[in-house]
Amino acid sequence: MTRSFEKSNAANKRLHDVIPGGAHTYAKGDDQFPEQMAPVIERGDGAHVWDVDGNEYIEYGSGLRAVSLGHRHPKVLEAVRRELDRGSNFVRPSIVELDAAERFLATVPTAEMVKFAKNGSDATSAAVKLARAVTGRPLVAICADHAFFSIDDWFISRTPMSAGIPAEIGALTVGFPYGDLAATEELFRQHDGEIACLILEAATQHDPPAGYLEGLRDLAHRYGALLIFDEMITGFRFSAAGAQGLYGVTPDLSTFGKALGNGFAVSALAGKREYMERGGLRDSHERVFLLSTTHGAESHALAAAIAVTEVYAEEDIAARLHERGERLARGVREVAAAAGVQEHVVVRGRASNLVFATLDEDRQPSQVYRTLFLRELITGGVIGPSFVVSSALTDADIDRTVEVVAKACTVYRQALDAQDVNAFLGGRPVRPVFRKYV
Missing domain, CATH: 3.40.640.10 (Type I PLP-dependent aspartate aminotransferase-like (Major domain))
Structure with missing residues (x-):
């Protein structure tokens, strides 16, 4: 599915014109997402959100981990x-x-x-x-x-x-x-x-x-x-x-x-x-x-x-969060191994609070490989700076997420083999929040 970000990109420019950093939390800044692919959200329901362009996403890390029950509970x-x-x-x-x-x-x-x-x-x-x-x-x-x-x-x-x-x-x-x-x-x-x-x-x-x-x-x-x-x-x-x-x-x-x-x-x-x-x-x-x-x-x-x-x-939401996370982590690890990137795309953390690490050819943390991975996730309809789950995620949501991750891992493998990840980015890499200069 081809996704347009025309309205989000226009909204991001307006956001920067009136809000320092374009967001009220630095971790939500568009510098944390691939260039020209930072959706501006219009609404959410359960584990899904829709941006101003009408694109639908399965969402992780909702509200920086705040929305554990899903939107509009x-x-x-x-x-x-x-x-x-x-x-x-x-x-x-x-x-x-x-x-x-x-x-x-x-x-x-x-x-x-x-x-x-x-x-x-x-x-x-x-x-x-x-x-x-x-x-x-x-x-x-x-x-x-x-x-x-x-x-x-x-x-x-x-x-x-x-x-x-x-x-x-x-x-x-x-x-x-x-x-x-x-x-x-x-x-x-x-x-x-x-x-x-x-x-x-x-x-x-x-x-x-x-x-x-x-x-x-x-x-x-x-x-x-x-x-x-x-x-x-x-x-x-x-x-x-x-x-x-x-x-x-x-x-x-x-x-x-x-x-x-x-x-x-x-x-x-x-x-x-x-x-x-x-x-x-x-x-x-x-x-x-x-x-x-x-x-x-x-x-x-x-x-x-x-x-x-x-x-x-x-x-018993705490137990459900763990169960949802375990299902997701198991699926991601399986498709990463199938693509031969299990040492580069790594799921870490307690099942209710999963993060992913993106490692380069030398197995070192990499912002450019993170950019590639996020780009492929967003293209496939999955958004999130992490794999932190909400209890609103269904089996179908998680299965679809794993399918998207599988495709992302295939592209990741191609970039590793080409030894030229920049060719896969389509723009500048994402940046760490804490940095001295822009």
């Missing part, structure tokens, strides 16, 4: 519509805030209190601030192997896009390697009495080494720091209770978002009562301005979060 929309008829924001807390908090804490029983916001950066930055207040220490230790924690200075200062951030602020963040307790302890020794917290994702593409999370918690506490889990991705997607529920390790603080609202804007800072109360009205310590967001308690978004937790419980 009926129970979520019903809850949202019900709240919209009641008003969305008031001068005092609405009863839905209480309902949402109690439902969240019942779903994530390792947390004792929760405060809602609109995006992940709000929550992670609040967690970092709270850890600094509790410990009286200045330094934040981030897992250097994990891709993203916040748009705020304490994290972005550590990336190539640190323009506008004083070096003094960047110096207050240090890094530790995932899975290496000895190296992390050495970091504590180097900065004795200065590290307020360790923040990391409990797991990404692989399960943590045996005893690692327990050891990291004990290490942090031994040196007087707090342990923070960033559960933006793992929350609900790994299990309804997050990675902390799956692996049985309770952090001091944790942050949730993405799948919590199934596309509606809601995030959460959760944690132990003794720390969370620092941001409240019942604690005798110096007050912490923890989170205060005008729209953090919009009733329709919190109603969406309540509906999501109910659907996860009623339909």
